[in-house]
Amino acid sequence: FIWTLQATWHLVNIRLEMDPDFDQPVCKKKKLWEMVAEKVNAKMRESEAVGVLVKAYECDLKWRNMLATYRKNTERAKRHGATSIHWEFFKPMHDVLGKTREDIEAQRRAKLSGTKVGRAIASKRFMPILPTPPVTVAPCPVRPPQDVLQLYMELQERKLNMWAQQKALEERKIEAINNLAQAISNLAQ
Numbered sequence: 001f002i003w004t005l006q007a008t009w010h011l012v013n014i015r016l017e018m019d020p021d022f023d024q025p026v027c028k029k030k031k032l033w034e035m036v037a038e039k040v041n042a043k044m045r046e047s048e049a050v051g052v053l054v055k056a057y058e059c060d061l062k063w064r065n066m067l068a069t070y071r072k073n074t075e076r077a078k079r080h081g082a083t084s085i086h087w088e089f090f091k092p093m094h095d096v097l098g099k100t101r102e103d104i105e106a107q108r109r110a111k112l113s114g115t116k117v118g119r120a121i122a123s124k125r126f127m128p129i130l131p132t133p134p135v136t137v138a139p140c141p142v143r144p145p146q147d148v149l150q151l152y153m154e155l156q157e158r159k160l161n162m163w164a165q166q167k168a169l170e171e172r173k174i175e176a177i178n179n180l181a182q183a184i185s186n187l188a189q
Contacts, residue, residue, distance in 0.1 A: 001054050003062055010043040011036070011054075012089050015063055016096045029147060033060045057154040070097065 003011075014036050015022075021032055033056035041053050070093050073085050 001052055001058050006047060007040065007044055007054065008062070008066075008089070010040045010047075011059055011062060012066070012092060014039045014043070015059075016092060019096050029060075030056065030150065033057070057151065057158075060151070066093070070094070074098070 018032060018036060021027060022029070036059045037054050037056040040059060044054070066089060069087065070090065073087050073090050074094070077085050077090075
């Protein structure tokens with residue numbers, strides 16, 4: 001899959017819309033990325049009518065690369081000002097990802113203001129939940145999280161697919177060279 005500008009815009013818009021889902025402390029990122037991929041594919045069918053489908057891990061990988069670029073541009077904006085940024089995805093990403101903790105807290109308070117929970121918090125008629133003391137557990141062997149293993153396996157599968165494609169291309173080159181040699185020898189006769 002090759003990321004076109006249009007497909008990248010679809011990814012950015014869909015991922016930013018789903019940012020609150022990704023920010024949940026307990027969520028299945030793999031399922032969310034599958035949803036993102038489905039939505040990107042639907043948008044691409046609507047706009048471009050492309051037969052190639054993007055996979056969830058490709059969306060995740062592209063987003064990680066875009067986040068790295070976003071962070072570099074954020075640092076550049078801090079040093080040289082926002083006018084120095086010319087990356088087309090910076091503004092929409094910064095509008096969602098550039099919020100400070102105070103902005104997020106104010107937004108949360110605004111959402112709660114008309115609810116029973118919000119009124120209870122405002123009037124302080126609630127019982128705070130105290131943290132439970134930490135439980136000591138025997139150390140277990142360190143293993144990578146399942147998501148990392150899954151991503152690693154998907155990357156290895158992608159490498160194998162790329163190798164198979166490269167092998168097929170080389171075989172076609174050899175066949176073309178043999179056909180050319182045969183044509184030259186036929187002309188020489």
